[in-house]
Amino acid sequence: MFKVLQNDTLAPNVHRMVIHAPRIAKARKPGQFVIVHPEADGERIPLTIGDADPQAGTITLFIQAVGASTLKIVTTPAGGSLRDIAGPLGKPTEIEKWGRVACVGGGLGTAVLYPLAKALAEAGNEVTTIIGGRAKPYIILADELAAFSTDVLVATEDGSLGQQGFVTNVLKDLIDNPDTRPNAVFAIGPVPMMRAVAELTRPYGIKTIVSLNPIMIDGTGMCGGCRVKVGDETKFACVDGPEFDGHLVDFGLLMDRLSMYRDTEAKIMAELPEELRDKIIKVKR
Amino acid sequence: MKKNLTPKERMAIERVKMPEQDPQRRIGNFEEVNQGLTEEQAIREAQRCLLCKSRPCIAGCPVRVRIPDFIAALAEGNLPEAARILLADNTLPAVCGRVCPQETQCEQVCVRGAKGAPVAVGYLERFVADWALAHPDKLPKEELPESTGKKVAIVGSGPAGLTMAGELARKGHGVTLFEALHDTGGVLRYGIPEFRLPKRIVDTEVARLQALGVEIECNVVVGKTVTLDELRQEFDAVFIGNGAGLPVMLNIEGENLKGVYSANEYLTRVNLMAAWRNDHPTPIIHGKRVAVIGGGNTAMDAVRTSKRLGADRSIIVYRRTEAEMPARLEEVHHAKEEGIEFILLAAPLEILGDENGWVKGLLCQRMQLGEPDASGRRRPVAIEGETFELEVDVVVNAIGTRANPLLTATAPDLRLNKWGNIETDENGATNLPGVFAGGDIVRGGATVILAMGDGKSAAVAIDSFLKQKN
Numbered sequence: 001m002f003k004v005l006q007n008d009t010l011a012p013n014v015h016r017m018v019i020h021a022p023r024i025a026k027a028r029k030p031g032q033f034v035i036v037h038p039e040a041d042g043e044r045i046p047l048t049i050g051d052a053d054p055q056a057g058t059i060t061l062f063i064q065a066v067g068a069s070t071l072k073i074v075t076t077p078a079g080g081s082l083r084d085i086a087g088p089l090g091k092p093t094e095i096e097k098w099g100r101v102a103c104v105g106g107g108l109g110t111a112v113l114y115p116l117a118k119a120l121a122e123a124g125n126e127v128t129t130i131i132g133g134r135a136k137p138y139i140i141l142a143d144e145l146a147a148f149s150t151d152v153l154v155a156t157e158d159g160s161l162g163q164q165g166f167v168t169n170v171l172k173d174l175i176d177n178p179d180t181r182p183n184a185v186f187a188i189g190p191v192p193m194m195r196a197v198a199e200l201t202r203p204y205g206i207k208t209i210v211s212l213n214p215i216m217i218d219g220t221g222m223c224g225g226c227r228v229k230v231g232d233e234t235k236f237a238c239v240d241g242p243e244f245d246g247h248l249v250d251f252g253l254l255m256d257r258l259s260m261y262r263d264t265e266a267k268i269m270a271e272l273p274e275e276l277r278d279k280i281i282k283v284k285r
Numbered sequence: 286m287k288k289n290l291t292p293k294e295r296m297a298i299e300r301v302k303m304p305e306q307d308p309q310r311r312i313g314n315f316e317e318v319n320q321g322l323t324e325e326q327a328i329r330e331a332q333r334c335l336l337c338k339s340r341p342c343i344a345g346c347p348v349r350v351r352i353p354d355f356i357a358a359l360a361e362g363n364l365p366e367a368a369r370i371l372l373a374d375n376t377l378p379a380v381c382g383r384v385c386p387q388e389t390q391c392e393q394v395c396v397r398g399a400k401g402a403p404v405a406v407g408y409l410e411r412f413v414a415d416w417a418l419a420h421p422d423k424l425p426k427e428e429l430p431e432s433t434g435k436k437v438a439i440v441g442s443g444p445a446g447l448t449m450a451g452e453l454a455r456k457g458h459g460v461t462l463f464e465a466l467h468d469t470g471g472v473l474r475y476g477i478p479e480f481r482l483p484k485r486i487v488d489t490e491v492a493r494l495q496a497l498g499v500e501i502e503c504n505v506v507v508g509k510t511v512t513l514d515e516l517r518q519e520f521d522a523v524f525i526g527n528g529a530g531l532p533v534m535l536n537i538e539g540e541n542l543k544g545v546y547s548a549n550e551y552l553t554r555v556n557l558m559a560a561w562r563n564d565h566p567t568p569i570i571h572g573k574r575v576a577v578i579g580g581g582n583t584a585m586d587a588v589r590t591s592k593r594l595g596a597d598r599s600i601i602v603y604r605r606t607e608a609e610m611p612a613r614l615e616e617v618h619h620a621k622e623e624g625i626e627f628i629l630l631a632a633p634l635e636i637l638g639d640e641n642g643w644v645k646g647l648l649c650q651r652m653q654l655g656e657p658d659a660s661g662r663r664r665p666v667a668i669e670g671e672t673f674e675l676e677v678d679v680v681v682n683a684i685g686t687r688a689n690p691l692l693t694a695t696a697p698d699l700r701l702n703k704w705g706n707i708e709t710d711e712n713g714a715t716n717l718p719g720v721f722a723g724g725d726i727v728r729g730g731a732t733v734i735l736a737m738g739d740g741k742s743a744a745v746a747i748d749s750f751l752k753q754k755n
C-alpha cells in the first residue's frame with residue numbers, strides 16, 4: 001500500500017497528490033512514469049511522475065479524473081492509500097544543452113511538462129514556457145514554471161487568460177521572430193495539440209519532442225498494447241518512450257488506438273452514480 | 286481394500302478418465318475443465334503402478350518427484366504420507382498436476398505404458414496436492430531449520446521464483462521475492478487461464494510460502510525500481526527468474542489495427558485484470574470471429590478464452606501440422622471438444638482493416654512441410670500463389686516471447702547469449718558471483734515445470750554458495 005500524504009485540487013478535476021513511495025522516489029528521473037493500480041479490482045493507470053523527493057521518500061503525481069479508475073485515484077484523500085504503484089518506468093528525458101528551448105504544455109500535459117522544463121533549465125537552457133487550456137481555471141502551474149522560465153506565455157481558447165487561441169499561435173510567433181526562435185521544442189498535452197505543434201515546427205526543422213500516453217497495462221514491455229509507430233518502426237511507448245521525436249510519430253494511429261475501448265468506457269461511465277460522473281472531465285484525445 | 290495386489294491384478298485395471306465439465310457448458314464459463322478424481326478413483330489408479338525397480342518416472346520429472354513412493358502411499362489410502370512425500374519434492378504440486386506436459390515426461394517413460402496406458406501420474410499428483418490444500422491440519426507440521434542469517438533476493442514470482450523461495454526457506458535462508466506486477470505468480474497468474482489453473486490454487490501455494498517466512502514485495506520492477514547491483518549489495522545471493530516477458534511481433538502489415546493483441550496482452554487482460562468479469566472495469570474486445578496465430582499452449586489458452594468471451598468462431602492458425610504443435614495433447618483435445626477450429630499449414634501474411642481502423646480479416650499463406658530445420662521439426666514452406674482470407678474481427682498473436690531486457694539492460698556485466706537470454710552453467714550460476722538465473726529468462730519460452738526444475742537445482746547451488754560464503 002502506498003500512503004497519500006497530500007491531495008490538492010489545482011484546477012477543476014486536476015489533482016496534485018504527494019505519495020509515499022521511497023523506492024520510486026530514489027530511482028526516478030525526469031520524464032519517467034509510474035503505473036498506479038488504485039484498488040484490487042481497478043485498472044492500471046500510467047501517470048508521469050511530476051516531482052520526487054528522495055530524502056522524504058515521496059513522489060508527486062498530477063492526475064485528471066477521466067474515467068472510473070482515475071476518479072478512484074483522485075478521490076483518495078490524504079491519509080488514505082493506493083494499493084499499487086510500480087515504477088519508475090520508461091526512459092528518462094535526454095536532457096541536452098540546446099540553448100533556447102520552448103516547452104509547450106496543454107491541459108494536464110503542463111504538469112507532465114513541469115519536471116522536464118525544470119531539468120532543461122537546470123542544465124543551462126533558456127526556457128520559454130507556453131501553457132494552453134480551455135479557460136483561465138484550467139491554466140495550471142504558471143507560477144511554478146515562472147520560477148525557472150525566461151518567459152511564461154499563456155493561451156486560452158476563450159481568451160480569459162493570456163492570448164486567445166491555441167498554444168500553436170503563440171509558438172508560431174516565437175518561431176517567426178529570429179530573436180526568440182527555439183532550437184528545440186518539447187510539447188506535452190492532448191494528442192491533437194502535440195500533432196499541431198509537430199506540424200508547425202516540421203518545415204522549420206526544429207527538433208520537437210513529444211510525450212505519448214497510449215493505453216498500457218504492465219508498463220514493462222510485456223504486453224505490447226502501447227505500441228506506437230515512430231518513423232518506420234513500431235515502438236513500445238512504455239519501454240522505448242514515453243518521449244519520441246514528434247516529427248516521426250504517427251499521431252493518427254495513436255489517436256485511433258486510444259479510441260479502442262471507447263464503447264466500454266462509455267458503458268462504465270453510464271453505470272457510475274451521477275454525482276461521480278460529473279467529476280469526470282471529457283478529455284479531447 | 287486389498288493391499289498387496291499382484292502385478293497381473295494391477296495390469297488389469299484400466300486407466301482412469303478425468304471427470305470433465307461438459308464442453309457445451311464449459312464454453313460459457315471460466316470454471317475449471319478438469320474436475321479432479323474422487324478418492325476412490327485416485328486410489329484405484331494408484332494401484333495400476335507396478336512399483337517397478339527401475340523407476341524411470343523419477344528421472345522423467347524435471348523436479349525429481351519420488352513418484353512411485355507417493356503413489357504407493359496413495360494406493361494404500363495413506364493420504365498424509367502421500368502428501369508428505371509429494372510436498373517435500375515439489376513446491377507447487379497442485380500447479381504441476383494441472384499444467385505439466387506429463388505425456389512427454391513422467392508418463393512417457395512409465396513402464397506401465399509399454400503395454401497400454403501409463404499410470405496417470407499427473408492426475409494423481411493433482412489429487413494428492415488438492416487433498417493437501419484441503420486438509421492442512423492432517424499434514425505433519427513443517428519444522429524449519431534455524432535461520433542461517435543469510436538473505437536471498439528472488440526476482441520474479443513465477444514458477445522458478447516460487448520454487449526457489451520454498452527450497453531456500455526450508456534450508457533456513459531469509460528470502461525476499463520481488464514481483465513487477467501487482468500480484469504474485471507470474472505466468473501462473475497473468476498467463477494461464479482460470480479454466481486450466483484456478484487462481485485460488487496460486488493464492489494458496491503463495492500463502493504456504495509466506496507461512497514459511499518468505500517475504501513478498503510486489504510492484505518492484507528490477508532494472509527500474511532497483512538495479513541488480515543494488516540487490517547484490519543488500520543480499521547474499523540473487524536469483525533471476527523474471528521470465529520471457531516480451532512478445533515476438535508478427536511484423537506484418539496491419540499489426541497495429543484495433544483488435545490485434547499479443548497473447549500476453551489478451552491473456553493478461555482476462556486473467557490478471559479479470560476482464561471476463563462484468564463487475565471489473567478492464568475492457569477487452571469480445572470478438573465474434575477470432576484468429577489466434579500459433580500452436581503452443583499459449584495459443585490454446587488464448588483461443589479457448591476467446592470462445593468463453595463469446596466468439597462464434599475461434600480459429601487456430603498454425604504454419605505446421607498438428608503433429609508439430611508444441612501444445613500439450615490435452616489442451617489440443619479440449620480445444621477441439623470446445624469447437625475450436627484448426628487451420629493448419631497456414632501463415633499470416635497481412636491483417637486487413639476496415640475504414641475505421643478495426644480488424645476485418647486475416648490474409649493467410651498456404652504452407653507445406655519441407656526439410657527438417659535446426660529444431661528437428663520439418664520447416665514450413667510457402668506454396669507460391671496460394672493465399673486465402675479469413676473474416677475475423679480479433680487477431681491474437683501467440684507465436685512466442687523473448688527475454689525482457691529491462692533487468693539485463695541495467696546489468697551490463699551480466700553475460701547474455703545472442704538472443705538476450707542470461708547465460709548460466711548447469712546449476713544456474715551466471716558469470717557474476719552470487720547471481721543465479723533460471724526459467725524462461727535463461728531458456729526462452731519453455732514450460733512451468735522446466736522453470737521449476739531450474740529453481741530447484743539452482744537452490745541447491747545457492748545453498749552451497751551461501752555455505753561457502755561463511
